[in-house]
Amino acid sequence: MILVTGGAGFIGMHTVQALVDLGESCVLAQRRDFALPRTWAGRCVTERVDLADRAAFLALGRRHKITGIVHLAGSVPWPPSTHEPLAGARMALDTLFNVLEAAREWNVDRIGIASTIGVYGGAPGGSPYQEDVPLPMTAGHVIPAFKKVGEVLTDHLAGALDLDAYNIRIAAAWGPLGRAASVFFATPQLVHAAALGTPPPAPVHAADGADMCYVKDCGRAIALLQLAPRLNHRIYNVAGGRATTYAEVVEAIRGVAPEARIELSAGRSLDGPAEDVYLDITRLREDTGYEPAYDTGRAVADYIGWLRAGNER
Missing domain, CATH: 3.90.25 (UDP-galactose 4-epimerase; domain 1)
Structure with missing residues (x-):
């Protein structure tokens, strides 16, 4: 059973659908109540939880046998006007730490963390950008700023905690x-x-x-990354290419x-x-067999x- 944070959101819904199509069951973790589509009955359940609430989030593992995590929930403090800057930053980082701690405590097989194409802003060279291009340490927008921080933390803690974790740099999804x-x-x-x-x-x-990555392709790519027998990298572009x-x-x-x-x-x-x-998107193709539909x-x-x-x- 795969936990999808933000599973009732835009990309989350399509990722869950792709996982269900591939034979998986899912837990959708949301801040709000959500009625499951009838086609998911018996395959998916919902849990209303604040991801920044460590105890409540870790308790999910006592109610479900969670074997993997796809973290898509919007933990970045956006829009900035809704959060005091320090409080918003603390919430974003606490959420990421809680997800990684849960992955270790539940002994999950793999954890994916959503990032963004925006991290490439100001990167040297030009398109197409590969995942190993050096990124500047600054960002012109709050979303890529926090996603860069999250990528560095995820990479470090994946090694320190022996987690099979990867970051997903998602392009302009639509649909x-x-x-x-x-x-x-x-x-x-x-x-x-x-x-x-x-x-x-x-x-x-x-x-x-x-x-531009049509969201049905985006969700399927994320599902394939989560279920691939082996991932050879910790960062993957999910994009139209x-x-x-x-x-x-x-x-x-x-x-x-x-x-x-x-x-x-x-x-x-x-x-x-x-x-x-x-x-x-060469890495994505090579490690999952993905092709845009x-x-x-x-x-x-x-x-x-x-x-x-x-x-x-």
Whole structure:
């Protein structure tokens, strides 16, 4: 039985689905109550718990025979306005320590810790970024800042505690259950505009883009990492493996929703980077056999179909 923290969240739901599809059972640890999909009955259970509450979290191991952990819960103090800086930092670190302590106490087979593509900001060289590129010690945003700290701590404690632990650097995930608009990339809002007639974001430049990983592929990649017979590294990129431009996204949208009126600005934004960061996924492929199942066209069609079926996001 695999514990998925944040299992009822965006990436968490798709990771649990992938684990169930691969024959696993899961415990979904959440701060809020959550009703399981009927298709998961008998395979999954939910536990409402504050991950920063050490005693309550460790007690999960007395109620369930947990054999692995995928830590996806958003323990980073975000948005910053909701946390006093020191209190937010303490909460983030306490949560990570509790997860690692639980892994040792429960003697789990493997533990995965979510990180982000944002840790590559300011890294030397250029795309595609491999996992062993040296990272700068600074970060321009609170999320990559705390994820870098978490990566270093996880790597150190994995060795000190003899844990099979790995960090997952996740690219721009999008798709069913995700936010209708992201502060980091425009694709979710573009798709919502086409599917539901909501206002498109503006301006969006045709040549801008991102390494976009459709969330169903993202969840499956994480599940494969958790279940692989052997992992040869402690850091893995989970990504599309290429930069997808907004021109490509809109072309795919028009193939599904030709009536959509979405206009893009020409070229690249003057306020953005000179090129878009994307990640090398060779390690992921070699150690798990992973291959993306959704190209841009299939992903856009799947998401528009989901939204038009009556789902809000």
